[in-house]
Amino acid sequence: MNLFEWTPAIAVGITTIDDQHKKLISLINDVSDAMKARKAAEVIGSVLQELSDYTVHHFGNEERAFERYSYPDKEAHMAAHRIYVDKIHELIERNKKGELGISISVLDFLMDWITNHIMKTDMQYVPFFKDKEIG
Numbered sequence: 688m689n690l691f692e693w694t695p696a697i698a699v700g701i702t703t704i705d706d707q708h709k710k711l712i713s714l715i716n717d718v719s720d721a722m723k724a725r726k727a728a729e730v731i732g733s734v735l736q737e738l739s740d741y742t743v744h745h746f747g748n749e750e751r752a753f754e755r756y757s758y759p760d761k762e763a764h765m766a767a768h769r770i771y772v773d774k775i776h777e778l779i780e781r782n783k784k785g786e787l788g789i790s791i792s793v794l795d796f797l798m799d800w801i802t803n804h805i806m807k808t809d810m811q812y813v814p815f816f817k818d819k820e821i822g
């Protein structure tokens with residue numbers, strides 16, 4: 688069962704980025720499903736790792752464009768990305784120690800953060816990138 692779906696309300700209007708956001712949300716739902724089904728820590732660990740890898744890939748795509756075009760807000764935006772990646776890494780470590788279980792607060796955090804980030808921080812770059820390449 689999905690706890691959250693991508694909706695047009697969080698579309699940035701750049702197809703490649705919207706597709707990547709859909710994939711991120713789908714991976715967070717996979718983590719949620721694995722936790723709620725009380726899967727083994729190794730299973731939860733592997734979906735968390737997949738989420739981590741894809742998050743790094745997606746943020747990297749944005750950040751390369753920020754560098755290439757000297758996006759004015761790049762430092763703050765990249766700092767926000769680092770916080771999220773660090774948090775996912777922390778969850779991976781906690782899961783390895785058997786400390787995660789079904790953690791609704793973890794799931795809420797993962798989904799709320801990405802939704803807020805898309806709607807506030809990513810939305811800010813849309814006018815800047817409308818005639819440039821990103822993603």
Ligand SMILES: [Fe+2]
Binds near residue numbers: 746808809
């Ligand atoms: Fe971003």
